[in-house]
Amino acid sequence: MLGEFEYLVITAAAGLGDKAYGAAIREEIEATTRRKCSIGALYTTIDRLETKGLLATWMGEATTQRGGRSKRMVRVTAKGVQAAKSFYDAVLRVSRGASWATEQKGTVS
Amino acid sequence: MMSIGWSLVETTAQLLEGDRREAVLGDLLEAGENAWQALLGVLSLVLRLNIAEWKSWRPWLAAFGVSLPASFLLMGVSLSVSQGAQRLFSPALEATALGNVLPLLLCKAILLVGWSWSGGYVVGRLSRRTIWISAVLCCSPCLFCLARFRVPSQSRFCLLLFLLPAIWGVCHGLRRTRIRLASMIVFTLTLMLLMAASWNSGGQRWWTPRLWILDAILIWPACYLVAIAWRENHSKRQWKQQKVAI
Numbered sequence: 001m002l003g004e005f006e007y008l009v010i011t012a013a014a015g016l017g018d019k020a021y022g023a024a025i026r027e028e029i030e031a032t033t034r035r036k037c038s039i040g041a042l043y044t045t046i047d048r049l050e051t052k053g054l055l056a057t058w059m060g061e062a063t064t065q066r067g068g069r070s071k072r073m074v075r076v077t078a079k080g081v082q083a084a085k086s087f088y089d090a091v092l093r094v095s096r097g098a099s100w101a102t103e104q105k106g107t108v109s
Numbered sequence: 110m111m112s113i114g115w116s117l118v119e120t121t122a123q124l125l126e127g128d129r130r131e132a133v134l135g136d137l138l139e140a141g142e143n144a145w146q147a148l149l150g151v152l153s154l155v156l157r158l159n160i161a162e163w164k165s166w167r168p169w170l171a172a173f174g175v176s177l178p179a180s181f182l183l184m185g186v187s188l189s190v191s192q193g194a195q196r197l198f199s200p201a202l203e204a205t206a207l208g209n210v211l212p213l214l215l216c217k218a219i220l221l222v223g224w225s226w227s228g229g230y231v232v233g234r235l236s237r238r239t240i241w242i243s244a245v246l247c248c249s250p251c252l253f254c255l256a257r258f259r260v261p262s263q264s265r266f267c268l269l270l271f272l273l274p275a276i277w278g279v280c281h282g283l284r285r286t287r288i289r290l291a292s293m294i295v296f297t298l299t300l301m302l303l304m305a306a307s308w309n310s311g312g313q314r315w316w317t318p319r320l321w322i323l324d325a326i327l328i329w330p331a332c333y334l335v336a337i338a339w340r341e342n343h344s345k346r347q348w349k350q351q352k353v354a355i
Contacts, residue, residue: 069135
């Protein structure tokens with residue numbers, strides 16, 4: 001099963017679609033979790049997920065904003081989508097009956 | 110103009126591989142981080158990558174299975190070769206003794222080069238990112254022995270004769286130079302035959318357990334190279350078969 005941070009990386013990359021690359025994923029994670037995401041943690045996680053076949057990466061275009069350096073583009077594979085879905089389902093199942101989950105459900109409905 | 114801080118970041122980033130360095134430095138620039146934050150980011154990545162590398166058996170084997178034990182043993186062989194060469198060029202050497210000294214010296218010299226090269230190749234191939242740890246583990250015994258070397262007729266640097274072929278092997282290993290199966294089999298068998306010859310000429314017999322254990326440490330990298338060459342050969346053949354089938 002995925003780890004929490006692995007799930008965040010896959011979900012952020014999936015949300016960004018064609019525009020998913022290192023800096024964008026990092027920004028997305030920091031914005032949604034309101035937590036600092038170190039570049040070391042991000043890149044080692046991307047490497048690990050790529051080794052597991054959950055992500056695919058390739059070198060993309062270079063921009064002047066990046067000092068003429070290329071981006072490492074990221075795409076979530078079908079296996080990655082499946083792994084993220086399993087993690088999400090597990091979180092939902094385990095959260096059933098938890099006070100914060102029921103409160104939130106009550107608020108929404 | 111690039112600040113000193115960013116120059117330091119760029120220098121530190123040299124520890125990363127080409128594409129990864131490019132992406133990381135670009136991301137740090139795009140995020141608008143200052144040089145200090147960028148330096149910490151790069152350092153944390155380098156550290157994490159190194160730690161991740163040690164989760165595999167490969168760097169452990171390269172460091173503690175080859176570098177450390179082989180450097181001790183190869184220093185002994187280097188000294189033996191050096192003493193043999195000194196004896197060969199000694200004016201006191203009789204013509205009858207030359208026939209005994211020269212073949213043994215040649216045998217040991219070839220073994221020294223073969224063992225060192227194969228050991229270096231395996232270290233370079235198995236521990237690309239952790240090569241510096243293997244280098245430290247190889248150099249520590251060398252420095253220890255150099256400091257304590259007390260043979261008046263010999264230079265202390267004769268202990269380091271193995272370093273040149275070992276570095277040559279490391280370079281080949283790092284570049285993953287292709288090795289042919291047939292050549293590696295011939296190479297390993299030659300080393301084994303020379304080992305047996307040197308045991309018998311040294312007044313000891315091949316079944317002595319001490320010789321087996323010590324020489325096994327030196328010969329296993331060559332055997333490992335045969336296995337690598339066989340695996341590469343096998344996967345190449347499979348790939349060709351798949352291509353034909355398509």
